[in-house]
Amino acid sequence: MNPISLSEAQALLARYVDAKDNNRPALIHEAFTPNATLTFSIDTDTISFPAKTEGAAAIAATLVTDFAKTFDRCRTYYVGDLSLAAEGATLTVPWLVLMRETAAHTLRVGRGIYRWGFAWQQDGTYRIGSLHIHIARMDVMPDAGAAMLAALQAALPYPWLPSQTLQASAAAQASADARLAFLKEFV
Template sequence: MSTTARSIEHYIFAKDANRPHLLRQAFTPDSSLEMVVHTGAISFPPQVSGRAGIADVLVRRFGQTYENVYTFCLGAPPEAGAGSHACKWLVGMSVKETGELRIGCGEYHWRFEPQSGLAEHLRITIEYMQACTAQDLEPVMNWLQALDYPWCLPGKMIDGAPPISNIAPIMEYLKS
């Protein structure tokens, strides 16, 4: 597995498991984050500077609100030595306070430092963040747990999706 792919995996594992210390294996100390949010269902600051800031926004604060987080990168990991990588992503999670389900998708655009393979910039675009009832949590978690994690082929993800009307726009987005 390439160093750049491992950097992405460390980010996913840090965010999903609320382990900010893993970000030192994902981002350079002076890395930057850009958030492009096309939905009112979730909010993030548009710009974040430094690995510590990224850890605060994408791991610590995120982990205060959400649990049962599974994030997937669709498609193959980047090749060794890749300077950049773009892919669609999907996340499933529950809100700690209410148990409600959230399913979202969008795109990652990574730029890596050549020497270390660590990310020096990440742009996250959030296209959809759909709210579902707590009753939808079990079938969605069963679906997500059955997928290859964190790299998943889009067809496998789409084919196994439970029939929940709120996630239809997400499935259409992933097909495009």
């Protein structure tokens, strides 16, 4: 068994974000092991998820199908440079999410940490065996026409977001629109 390479890990992370952000639940089954686990720790009361979900089908329901019933125009960004842990089977990645709560017509801006665990498969590939999502913050603000959301998303490369780019964009957006001053706390 070879340790997972950074390019293999990036491909799995790209598949995950494509599944979640583009409402493609079948991609979860390509990225995760059938018996994968998903856990959450949440430091805000503005969003909720089950503490633990087991199995790719349940993960697809939680993170894609059910998620898409409440949120749309979602873009999840991986912030900073990726580097595998010393043992080569885990990856911790800061994230930023920009999305709209459909019914409320609100902008949602969240941040946290993903902790990925990769599992070697009998076919000689890796898949995601575990995912822990820590949600440190999820801010909500009115955005009836989704203009703020569109402007924020247009200013950021997707899904790989260098920290410096996020810092510059947050400062520029906050300067252009005082309602977005809170973005400086997301860098």
